[in-house]
Amino acid sequence: xxxxxxxxxSPSSKGVSLQSHRLMGRYxxxxxxxxxxxxxxxxxxxxxxxxxxxxxxxxxxxxxxVRQLMxxxxxxxxxVGVPLQNAKDIAEIIAAYDVLRxxxxxxxxxxxxxxxxxxxxxxxxxxxxxxxx
Numbered sequence: 001x002x003x004x005x006x007x008x009x010s011p012s013s014k015g016v017s018l019q020s021h022r023l024m025g026r027y028x029x030x031x032x033x034x035x036x037x038x039x040x041x042x043x044x045x046x047x048x049x050x051x052x053x054x055x056x057x058x059x060x061x062x063x064x065x066v067r068q069l070m071x072x073x074x075x076x077x078x079x080v081g082v083p084l085q086n087a088k089d090i091a092e093i094i095a096a097y098d099v100l101r102x103x104x105x106x107x108x109x110x111x112x113x114x115x116x117x118x119x120x121x122x123x124x125x126x127x128x129x130x131x132x133x
Contacts, residue, residue: 024049062099069095076122082115090115094124104129 024045031041073091082090089111096102104112109130112119119125 020049020053023052065099066092066095069098073122073124076124077115077118080118080121082118082122086111086115090119090124094119094126094129097126097129103131 027045027048028041031044032038036044070088070091073094074087077087077090078084089108093104093108093112097104112130116125
């Protein structure tokens with residue numbers, strides 16, 4: 001488990017993972033090879049590692065949220081009469097849209113269109129779900 005916004009300074013820092021220190025070491029070596037000073041390389045490596053780990057943590061939280069919503073949506077779809085496998089797929093599509101703003105693929109759009117009346121009955125319809133950029 002990665003824990004950050006704690007400043008990455010030394011391996012003995014509490015709450016900072018070994019993985020973040022390895023990553024920071026790699027970046028420092030790369031920056032030194034590019035001709036940066038020790039201090040510049042460490043500052044830039046610290047910033048890059050914090051950004052990278054914060055982004056990873058955000059992605060993990062979002063995927064957890066999708067996994068939490070899917071069973072709720074699946075149950076609602078089953079209750080209105082959608083077949084089990086289709087309900088699972090539709091629940092995944094809508095949860096990904098709700099959390100990640102991920103537009104459905106063309107094959108997924110056809111599945112949504114096929115079951116749109118059930119999706120509406122389950123109160124899971126999203127007005128912009130079928131709008132493709």
